[in-house]
């Protein structure tokens with residue numbers, strides 16, 4: 001890798017550079033990689049993508065405020081294009097390629113994801129006029145495969161394991177000249193997800209804290225960069241499913257997770273990856289609170305029910321995890337000076353025929 005700090009602004013990131021960033025195999029000390037994406041990158045991303053995306057609403061619930069003793073604001077990315085925040089990062093990546101800022105000459109984009117990122121990248125590529133390919137495990141439900149194809153991507157099936165996913169993705173990248181767009185670690189993806197921070201602080205200018213569900217950490221890292229630049233005293237709390245063990249990692253600044261990467265046993269499938277990304281981890285070590293809000297499946301179900309019954313909104317497990325976090329005992333025990341809390345409802349792609357309480 002040529003340099004630890006990569007800016008998308010004015011600096012051409014060559015194809016080989018971006019690839020080398022994406023294929024980092026050794027952990028990076030927090031100090032060196034924490035400025036991997038800058039506030040300027042997020043600002044530029046906002047200008048690049050805003051006209052194609054929804055400015056999603058913020059909803060409130062008097063009942064929730066009463067239950068939690070705080071003012072809670074729900075940022076509804078379940079109403080975003082493709083029904084998840086992932087459209088932000090994917091579109092920023094595609095348009096940056098089109099502008100020749102990153103991976104100049106790439107003919108298309110490829111990723112491995114059977115979830116929201118796969119759909120978002122397919123949608124973004126179609127918007128930007130690039131070819132796209134999405135690698136999914138061969139046991140991915142047909143409905144998800146069809147959704148990805150519906151947005152215009154070519155589907156590539158692989159064996160249901162991380163090695164096969166990566167190999168298939170790399171093969172397509174090589175053969176077709178496509179840029180690999182990681183769901184959390186690509187600098188354009190991190191910058192794109194961060195654009196949400198501008199809207200949050202326009203909608204709730206005096207917010208004290210933002211609660212963000214994390215898988216690889218692209219969204220929380222991106223939001224943390226912009227939110228801390230706009231309002232340095234704002235607190236960024238990461239929300240995780242039980243088993244992710246993030247708090248110990250953030251406190252020690254070390255990647256304590258087992259390898260190879262594992263999935264956590266959670267009903268919030270959007271946030272089941274245990275490890276943060278190589279690039280997102282140092283950003284969150286720098287910007288996030290060391291206290292992590294951990295939620296169980298029961299708490300997620302309770303929040304999902306609240307969203308449907310009381311707020312009349314459709315959200316998926318990862319969003320419900322963030323809602324569960326604001327309702328949690330750990331949050332209740334926190335400093336009462338944290339009055340205004342923004343909770344990111346990150347997506348709404350839920351299988352309504354397979355809700356958690358249906359099979360009991």
Ligand SMILES: Cc1ncc(COP(=O)(O)O)c(C=O)c1O
Nearest residue numbers: 215216217218219270318346347
């Ligand atoms: C709905 C939803 N919320 C949250 C996340 C976590 O995003 P990140 O990987 O950027 O932490 C994902 C990731 O797939 C998701 O689909």
